[in-house]
Amino acid sequence: MKKTFPLSKVYRLLEPGPVVLLTTTRAGRPNVMPLSWHLMMEFMPPLVGCVVSNHNYSFASLRASRECVINIPTVELAKIVVACGNVSGRLVDKFNDFGLTPQSATRVKAPLIAECFASLECKVVDMKLVTKYNFFVLEVVRAWIDPAKRKPRTIHHQGEGEFMVAGRTLHLPSPKTSLGGK
Amino acid sequence: MKKTFPLSKVYRLLEPGPVVLLTTTRAGRPNVMPLSWHLMMEFMPPLVGCVVSNHNYSFASLRASRECVINIPTVELAKIVVACGNVSGRLVDKFNDFGLTPQSATRVKAPLIAECFASLECKVVDMKLVTKYNFFVLEVVRAWIDPAKRKPRTIHHQGEGEFMVAGRTLHLPSPKTSLGGK
Numbered sequence: 001m002k003k004t005f006p007l008s009k010v011y012r013l014l015e016p017g018p019v020v021l022l023t024t025t026r027a028g029r030p031n032v033m034p035l036s037w038h039l040m041m042e043f044m045p046p047l048v049g050c051v052v053s054n055h056n057y058s059f060a061s062l063r064a065s066r067e068c069v070i071n072i073p074t075v076e077l078a079k080i081v082v083a084c085g086n087v088s089g090r091l092v093d094k095f096n097d098f099g100l101t102p103q104s105a106t107r108v109k110a111p112l113i114a115e116c117f118a119s120l121e122c123k124v125v126d127m128k129l130v131t132k133y134n135f136f137v138l139e140v141v142r143a144w145i146d147p148a149k150r151k152p153r154t155i156h157h158q159g160e161g162e163f164m165v166a167g168r169t170l171h172l173p174s175p176k177t178s179l180g181g182k
Numbered sequence: 183m184k185k186t187f188p189l190s191k192v193y194r195l196l197e198p199g200p201v202v203l204l205t206t207t208r209a210g211r212p213n214v215m216p217l218s219w220h221l222m223m224e225f226m227p228p229l230v231g232c233v234v235s236n237h238n239y240s241f242a243s244l245r246a247s248r249e250c251v252i253n254i255p256t257v258e259l260a261k262i263v264v265a266c267g268n269v270s271g272r273l274v275d276k277f278n279d280f281g282l283t284p285q286s287a288t289r290v291k292a293p294l295i296a297e298c299f300a301s302l303e304c305k306v307v308d309m310k311l312v313t314k315y316n317f318f319v320l321e322v323v324r325a326w327i328d329p330a331k332r333k334p335r336t337i338h339h340q341g342e343g344e345f346m347v348a349g350r351t352l353h354l355p356s357p358k359t360s361l362g363g364k
Contacts, residue, residue: 010226010320011341012340013197013344015219015338015340015341016199016218016340016346017197017198017200017218018199018201019361036197036198036361037197037221037223038221039219039221039231039232039233040218040233041219041233041315041317047315049221049231049315050221051221051222051223051224075352078352078354078355082354082356082361085356085358085361086358098324112277119262126311126315129308129310129311129319132308133223133231133308133319134237135223143247154346155352156197156199156322156338156348157198157361158194158197158198158351159193159197159360160194161353162351162352162354163352163354163355164198164349164350164351164352165349165350165351165352166349167335167346167348167349167350168346168347169340169345170257170260170337170344170345170346170347171343171344172260172264172343172344172345174264175268175269176268178267178341179201179216179217179263179264179267179339180354
């Protein structure tokens with residue numbers, strides 16, 4: 001039930017710092033890993049930076065295919081998110097094992113995850129810092145959101161088995177869209 | 183009342199994606215700006231990447247001094263955080279105007295902010311992506327935390343005047359410290 005979401009608003013999904021599920025495809029086989037080392041780098045076109053360790057099975061897929069999907073889960077998926085991080089795509093089919101449903105994307109081969117409320121199709125646009133820091137710059141080329149999810153409770157990794165769950169919303173009208181970070 | 187905080191645990195403060203207040207010093211004069219475009223890049227030594235727009239007064243200070251402090255505010259400071267983003271350090275002394283108290287750091291010239299529960303002294307270690315993306319890689323060289331703040335309610339920018347306030351903590355014990363992002 002996802003609909004397209006304006007690229008100019010993608011920062012509103014990622015800037016609060018949620019854990020995301022990164023999907024990639026390798027030889028036609030999809031894989032998924034949790035990730036919270038990401039940041040917005042530009043509003044339009046939306047650029048996202050992320051660190052994917054070269055110890056992860058997804059690293060080689062991302063580097064070779066230069067495509068991925070960033071899927072944003074809510075708290076209902078928290079146990080699955082943790083489980084996805086504790087096993088390698090080398091050994092298992094995580095979609096099958098954890099009951100995640102792959103959906104075809106439109107601009108990349110990696111799948112959207114049906115159970116996530118938002119999915120961002122991405123192309124790798126810069127790998128200059130990959131060798132030194134495992135840092136990829138991605139461009140979001142298409143965004144999807146489930147409009148029925150009005151108050152998505154994202155989860156935010158705090159380490160050592162702890163996650164902060166998104167709480168209340170504070171409204172502080174400001175003349176600027178951005179925070180000053182741009 | 184801040185005490186030193188282990189560098190190996192810095193990721194636990196930044197990974198959830200809080201808005202931070204970045205302080206820099208230029209010709210002996212401190213400045214501060216809100217920022218939420220940041221990510222963890224390495225555990226030890228802790229590396230943090232951030233985008234500081236070249237439209238911001240802090241950009242030139244950061245590039246020239248190669249030093250800054252990342253201060254983490256809680257919800258009580260939300261109005262001040264927004265105010266800091268709506269005026270330039272070119273025009274005003276934000277510490278004075280917004281009642282923020284600068285404290286001397288030990289490893290850098292930029293000040294800690296007394297009112298923030300955590301402060302991370304940082305040195306710029308990589309500027310390869312500064313020209314293209316305004317992206318700096320920082321190393322945290324000393325970290326401070328107020329141990330009296332047991333449940334710091336950080337704020338997380340969602341754009342258009344909205345902030346998510348950190349909610350409850352979910353415990354999901356896992357054999358791994360990290361999430362799979364590393």
